Amino acid sequence: QVLLQESGPGLVKPSQTLSLTCSVSGGSISSGNYFWGWIRQPAGKGLEWIGRIHSSGATSYNTSLIGRVTISLDTSKNQFSLRLSSVTAADTAIYFCVGGAYSNSYVDPWGQGTLVTVSA
Amino acid sequence: QSALTQPVSVSGSPGQSITISCTGTSSDVGGYNYVSWYLQHPGRAPKVLIYDVTNRPSGISNRFSGSKSGNTASLTISGLQAEDEADYYCSSYTSRSTLGVFGSGTKVTVI
Numbered sequence: 001q002v003l004l005q006e007s008g009p010g011l012v013k014p015s016q017t018l019s020l021t022c023s024v025s026g027g028s029i030s031s032g033n034y035f036w037g038w039i040r041q042p043a044g045k046g047l048e049w050i051g052r053i054h055s056s057g058a059t060s061y062n063t064s065l066i067g068r069v070t071i072s073l074d075t076s077k078n079q080f081s082l083r084l085s086s087v088t089a090a091d092t093a094i095y096f097c098v099g100g101a102y103s104n105s106y107v108d109p110w111g112q113g114t115l116v117t118v119s120a
Numbered sequence: 121q122s123a124l125t126q127p128v129s130v131s132g133s134p135g136q137s138i139t140i141s142c143t144g145t146s147s148d149v150g151g152y153n154y155v156s157w158y159l160q161h162p163g164r165a166p167k168v169l170i171y172d173v174t175n176r177p178s179g180i181s182n183r184f185s186g187s188k189s190g191n192t193a194s195l196t197i198s199g200l201q202a203e204d205e206a207d208y209y210c211s212s213y214t215s216r217s218t219l220g221v222f223g224s225g226t227k228v229t230v231i
Contacts, residue, residue, distance in 0.1 A: 037219075045225075046222055046223070047158075047166065047209055047211075047222040048222070049217075049219040049220065049221075060218040061219075062217075062219060096166075104171065105171055106168045106171040106172075107156075107166075107211075108167075108168050110167070111165065113165050
């Protein structure tokens with residue numbers, strides 16, 4: 001069973017860069033035809049894709065975030081990361097790291113989620 | 121990419137059946153059989169209930185069922201239980217994005 005765990009600062013200042021890491025256990029991020037990604041959820045609101053990366057390294061990003069977002073793999077640590085630059089209060093949300101088989105149309109597994117607040 | 125449209129809330133009594141709708145367009149729900157449904161309890165991560173319109177992952181109760189007609193997908197919960205009180209989200213493949221699109225979410229209350 002693949003398990004995901006997010007880590008990173010819970011507070012980021014406006015205009016700075018949000019950085020989160022997702023540690024993967026129970027499977028290798030570089031093996032098989034899998035994707036790894038990030039979904040966020042502002043308090044009391046719905047789910048929004050940030051982007052995802054294929055086990056080959058190919059990326060797809062939410063068009064509204066292109067230019068600010070980077071998702072990358074660290075195969076040596078079996079982790080993947082999110083960097084979101086120039087953050088504002090609108091980026092305050094719970095951030096979930098997620099995975100899934102590329103042949104599947106759904107997301108599974110999910111990390112437990114981590115709250116990131118953008119505030120001075 | 122606009123979110124798929126779901127009712128804000130649906131309620132029912134224990135033992136009843138309820139249905140949650142998820143309306144999109146021919147570019148997403150109506151055009152592909154790649155609709156999935158997720159359950160999210162407060163403070164928890166979402167969990168997949170249904171994928172590819174009608175399929176249940178192993179371990180998911182057969183009280184949950186999915187269907188689709190035209191541009192609208194539906195999730196039916198039969199034999200409603202207190203533990204079903206949660207938020208529900210649909211999601212669909214879309215030709216407009218490689219990431220897919222989520223629904224706006226529905227809060228289910230067991231009264």
